[in-house]
Amino acid sequence: MVEIDVRGLSAKRIYEGELAFDYEPESGLLDIPFTEFASPVHAELRYKIAEDQTVEVTGMISFTLKGACSRCLEPAERRITGEVNGIFETPEGDGETYGYRNVVKLDELLRDSLLFALPSRLLCDACIDIPED
Numbered sequence: 001m002v003e004i005d006v007r008g009l010s011a012k013r014i015y016e017g018e019l020a021f022d023y024e025p026e027s028g029l030l031d032i033p034f035t036e037f038a039s040p041v042h043a044e045l046r047y048k049i050a051e052d053q054t055v056e057v058t059g060m061i062s063f064t065l066k067g068a069c070s071r072c073l074e075p076a077e078r079r080i081t082g083e084v085n086g087i088f089e090t091p092e093g094d095g096e097t098y099g100y101r102n103v104v105k106l107d108e109l110l111r112d113s114l115l116f117a118l119p120s121r122l123l124c125d126a127c128i129d130i131p132e133d
């Protein structure tokens with residue numbers, strides 16, 4: 001998984017940057033019946049390292065879900081995007097933030113962002129326009 005080497009970057013006086021990468025999501029995160037990830041998750045992130053070594057990571061993730069429509073069971077495929085927004089503090093987070101030592105590991109933030117972005121069901125193009133009953 002992708003990491004931000006805060007100590008190494010700080011030594012080089014680099015305090016912000018961008019990261020773009022793809023990764024395979026944990027299939028266990030998805031609990032919509034008959035649905036799977038049809039693509040790796042694409043992440044586009046920015047990071048900023050503050051003077052006190054607090055690291056802010058923001059950006060977007062996107063991925064495709066594929067399976068049976070939760071309403072009519074016809075094949076459905078949908079591109080989902082979600083926001084990424086996390087603060088990393090050293091050595092420990094306070095519950096609202098994540099902790100790190102020297103290197104920010106993005107696993108937990110990406111997992112949380114993915115869980116937040118996941119819809120509760122997958123709808124096909126015909127069903128997505130039907131109002132909720």
Ligand SMILES: [Zn+2]
Binds near residue numbers: 069070072073074
């Ligand atoms: Zn449908």
